[in-house]
Amino acid sequence: xxxxxxxxxxxxxxxxxxxxxxxxxxxxxxxxxxxxxxxxxxxxxxxxxxxxxxxxxxxxxxxxxxxxxxxxxxxxxxxxxxxxxxxxxxxxxxxxxxxxxxxxxxxxxxxxxxxxxxxxxxxxxxxxxxxxxxxxxxxxxxxxxxxxxxxxxxxxxxxxxxxxxxxxxxxxxxx
Amino acid sequence: xxxxxxxxxxxxxxxxxxxxxxxxxxxxxxxxxxxxxxxxxxxxxxxxxxxxxxxxxxxxxxxxxxxxxxxxxxxxxxxxxxxxxxxxxxxxxxxxxxxxxxxxxxxxxxxxxxxxxxxxxxxxxxxxxxxxxxxxxxxxxxxxxxxxxxxxxxxxxxxxxxxxxxxxxxxxxxxxxxxxxxxxxxxxxxxxxxxxxxxxxxxxxxxxxxxxxxxxxxxxxxxxxxxxxxxxxxxxxxxxxxxxxxxxxxxxxxxxxxxxxxxxxxxxxxxxxxxxxxxxxxxxxxxxxxxxxxxxxxxxxxx
Numbered sequence: 001x002x003x004x005x006x007x008x009x010x011x012x013x014x015x016x017x018x019x020x021x022x023x024x025x026x027x028x029x030x031x032x033x034x035x036x037x038x039x040x041x042x043x044x045x046x047x048x049x050x051x052x053x054x055x056x057x058x059x060x061x062x063x064x065x066x067x068x069x070x071x072x073x074x075x076x077x078x079x080x081x082x083x084x085x086x087x088x089x090x091x092x093x094x095x096x097x098x099x100x101x102x103x104x105x106x107x108x109x110x111x112x113x114x115x116x117x118x119x120x121x122x123x124x125x126x127x128x129x130x131x132x133x134x135x136x137x138x139x140x141x142x143x144x145x146x147x148x149x150x151x152x153x154x155x156x157x158x159x160x161x162x163x164x165x166x167x168x169x170x171x172x173x174x175x
Numbered sequence: 176x177x178x179x180x181x182x183x184x185x186x187x188x189x190x191x192x193x194x195x196x197x198x199x200x201x202x203x204x205x206x207x208x209x210x211x212x213x214x215x216x217x218x219x220x221x222x223x224x225x226x227x228x229x230x231x232x233x234x235x236x237x238x239x240x241x242x243x244x245x246x247x248x249x250x251x252x253x254x255x256x257x258x259x260x261x262x263x264x265x266x267x268x269x270x271x272x273x274x275x276x277x278x279x280x281x282x283x284x285x286x287x288x289x290x291x292x293x294x295x296x297x298x299x300x301x302x303x304x305x306x307x308x309x310x311x312x313x314x315x316x317x318x319x320x321x322x323x324x325x326x327x328x329x330x331x332x333x334x335x336x337x338x339x340x341x342x343x344x345x346x347x348x349x350x351x352x353x354x355x356x357x358x359x360x361x362x363x364x365x366x367x368x369x370x371x372x373x374x375x376x377x378x379x380x381x382x383x384x385x386x387x388x389x390x391x392x393x394x395x396x397x398x399x400x401x402x403x404x405x406x407x408x409x410x411x412x413x414x415x416x417x418x419x420x421x422x423x424x425x426x427x428x429x430x431x432x433x434x435x436x437x438x439x440x441x442x443x444x445x446x447x448x449x450x451x452x453x454x455x456x457x458x459x460x461x462x463x464x465x466x467x468x469x470x471x472x473x474x475x476x477x478x
Contacts, residue, residue: 035303037301037303037306038299039306040304040305040355042400042401042442043441043444043446043475043477044213044214045443046444046477047214047215047216047477048216049443050216051217051219062398064397064398064399065304065355065398065399065400066355066396068303090257091216091218091257092214092217092219093214093215093216093217093254094301095299
């Protein structure tokens with residue numbers, strides 16, 4: 001199977017299992033799943049939930065005690081303020097862990113090997129680090145096509161609030 | 176009977192029995208009889224109301240005294256920062272001392288001394304589903320309770336008053352280890368009491384440990400299920416003798432060790448819990464009245 005075919009198949013899977021992907025348009029960070037290290041009782045989880053609800057762009061939250069993760073879904077036509085997520089967890093007294101996101105935007109080449117995910121609304125960009133050959137090929141493809149894409153992956157937030165994303169999948173985004 | 180004899184009899188009964196049970200109360204899914212190092216989210220609050228019934232009938236002397244105390248501590252916790260939490264505690268009290276040998280009952284009720292406590296998380300280690308924390312705390316107890324109440328027999332003895340009349344200070348530290356299955360808390364604290372109305376309660380040292388084991392659900396499902404914990408707490412308390420007019424009261428102070436089995440039902444927003452604190456060892460000075468049990472019922476809400 002070629003890389004292009006892989007993308008088409010995975011797009012179909014993502015499309016089928018994530019119906020909200022077509023319900024929220026133009027958002028940059030549609031969904032954020034963050035590990036809340038140290039959260040070990042329901043009463044503490046509520047404190048985390050209260051702080052995360054105040055993060056700009058958050059529409060709904062679900063917390064899973066066993067995995068120790070909180071999943072935030074963006075409000076309609078909104079983007080989750082990503083730097084606000086670990087800050088909210090710290091303010092609730094716990095430690096933020098890995099942050100996984102589902103993001104939309106367009107892909108642009110930044111330099112010889114680099115890419116940027118650009119928000120369609122704000123034109124702000126986040127550097128992308130391609131973690132493998134297939135995802136690299138996909139980013140090249142989407143940067144040439146110029147269309148909206150949807151990425152899943154892990155993000156790193158710098159001390160200056162800068163966001164770097166390591167995408168795991170890249171699909172064509174269809175409203 | 177003389178008022179002096181009566182006051183002495185009451186003082187003997189109350190001296191240790193009462194003062195033992197007003198330790199710092201917690202507002203978390205945590206120990207029932209003392210505090211924890213778990214966080215209060217910045218800018219958020221937790222309210223707790225507790226009902227404690229203290230019953231003491233073990234009179235080693237001839238007075239055949241019985242003491243019943245109802246305490247309702249109202250606790251408000253507020254997260255100033257992620258590490259600093261403030262606790263305001265205001266107890267409402269009702270105390271009744273019956274001296275059967277003299278057919279006398281004296282009682283009081285009202286607001287007790289309010290405590291302001293500051294707790295700082297000095298160290299923590301967070302892992303998925305697990306946290307370990309150490310939090311020192313300091314507290315001050317203000318003389319907000321009435322300390323000059325009278326009845327038909329005159330001014331009530333100082334230990335029977337709602338308030339102590341003195342400014343008292345607490346220092347201590349709490350260790351907490353919490354996982355999804357269990358929680359262990361340990362607390363060491365020391366309370367320095369000062370003199371008021373020519374009376375000074377003896378200083379108090381406490382060493383307390385709590386074990387909470389999740390008994391339901393056995394396995395966690397998705398989301399945030401309610402937890403039911405079985406709880407066992409140990410409270411080792413040493414009181415120095417009280418001082419009256421600068422003289423040590425030989426019938427006050429001593430060392431007590433209590434065990435408190437209990438149960439907690441913890442949801443996202445509320446905690447409902449109950450425990451019975453039972454004496455294991457009471458090595459009290461002189462004719463200090465021994466405790467039979469303390470029943471505790473409490474409710475907490477996250478707002």
